[in-house]
Amino acid sequence: MSNPPPGSIQGLIGDALRETGDLARKEIALFRTEMVSNVRTLFIGLAMMVAAAVFAVVSLLVLIGAFVKFVATLVHSDWLAALIVGGVLLLVAVILGVVGARAMSLSNLAPTRTSRQVRQDARALSERVSG
Incomplete structure (x- = not known):
């Protein structure tokens, strides 16, 4: 069968x-790429949450341990x-938890x-068809 001439209805429909x-x-392909990236971000957020824990x-x-030392000594400064x-480690845990929770947000998974x-x-197709 021969190819329809360019500009014919059949040629335009085929194109x-x-x-x-x-x-x-x-x-x-774009959807797959974006979802892989979003799932990777989710796993990074999960890893941060585990680290926070x-x-x-x-x-x-x-x-x-500090409280025990404090009670045991009452006068010495080992507990300080x-x-x-302990306070610094708790601060690190809070920061990691907040960052990890933000990374795991469901809005980050949407393929925007x-x-x-x-x-x-x-929009371009509708303009092309109507124009």
Whole structure:
């Protein structure tokens, strides 16, 4: 079968179908790339939350040790050093927890670039069809 002449209805329909298929493949590839990136960000946030939990446990142990030393000595300053160390570790745990929770936000998983690109493509297609 011979190819339809350029500019014919059949040729235009064939071109439109080919371009639509190419566009769909590109949009799917963009979606996959964006979702892989978003899932990677989710796992990094999860790792930060685990790290925050480890720091929280360690800080609690140090704070408990400081309290025990404080009660045992009541006069010496060994407990003060332990309280400072425990307070710093607790601060690190809070910072990691906040950063990790932000990274795990569900809004970070939405494929925003893909949806914006699909809207632009749909607008361009509708203009091309109507124009």
